[in-house]
Amino acid sequence: MPVLVGLPEERPGWKAADAARVVAALAALGSARLRLRVEPRLTGHASALEGLRDAATRVGRAARCPLVIVGGVDSYHDVQTLAWLRERNQWLEEGARTGFAPGEAAAFVAVMAAPDARRWRLAPHATVRAAATARETKLIHTDDLNLGEGLTAAVGEALVPLEDTREVVACVHSDLNGERYRSEEWGFVALRLGAAFRDASVIHTPVSSCGEVGAATGALNLVLCAQSWRRRYASGSRALLWGSSEAGLRAAALLEEPLSGSEGGVKPWPR
Structure with missing residues (x-):
């Protein structure tokens, strides 16, 4: 089953090796009956919606995937990353006019074609x-x-x-x-x-x-x-x-x- 996961663009505190570790950890969640084919997208903020576009195309094909997982994972809670944000005036702190509070999150959704969802008796949320x-x-x-x-x-x-x-x-x-x-x-x-x-x-x-x-x-x-x-x-x-x-x-x-x-x-x- 394809898992299209959005990951950060390369930055201090986040390199290709970190992305590889996330991909390996997600793939390990699969089993002999359900193999997860994890496909990373290192495109930051737009990555999950890019994955959604790809997933909608895949489940809509004649020879389609019945189910595609789309999600994203990120964390700014790294010493190098936080120092980098401060250098670029992106960290919202006292005296800053713009910027943001660094956070972390992970979220995933399942994407299916409507006929497949009905056949499996699943109620879509969107x-x-x-x-x-x-x-x-x-x-x-x-x-x-x-x-x-x-x-x-x-x-x-x-x-x-x-x-x-x-x-x-x-x-x-x-x-x-x-x-x-x-x-x-x-x-x-x-x-x-x-x-x-x-x-x-x-x-x-x-x-x-x-x-x-x-x-x-x-x-x-x-x-x-x-x-x-x-x-x-x-x-x-x-x-x-x-x-x-x-x-x-x-x-x-x-x-x-x-x-x-x-x-x-x-x-x-x-x-």
Whole structure:
């Protein structure tokens, strides 16, 4: 069974050897009956949503995988990493104008095609309408001015299913963490694509409760989004998730509450 795991981009305190150890530990969780084929993606914040796009393609093929696990793991709790964050003014501490509280997390979700889920009598917690990736060339910690072109491309592709409809996105889950670069990037996206959202300025982010969790952010947002529908505190039935990696990868996904607006007993949200 494929396990697509998002891991940090290389940085002080995290090298390729560390990624190899995580992959080996995850693979060891399998058994003779269930072999786990762990495929790492060392692309940081956008890695889990990149994995979601790949997983949606795999389970949708004629000769498809019936089940793909997608997730992310990260921790900034390393002496070298913390020193590096402080040097780059990314650690939110007294006197800092921007930055984040370093955290750690791991999150995973199972991705299946709808017919397989029904055959196995599994109730989905979210439906993937679309997922997309793009590249940004104006990177953080450079003198280049980022106008959000890469993220706009990824989000725009993810929103294609809503074209020529009256549907809008009610919820946005992101990796905003207090850094000005990320906030400004989303601001440009909202200016270009704001009509697709009920309110593009309302953003949900795990940073406020979990701290900055890096490569685990996308997978954690998938879980939090699904739980917001399951527990009925979401503001609507459609959600956009996005993530921006420091090396330039941008990823976005459009999710929908399962059976929203149908006769399956789920109360429809207002559009």
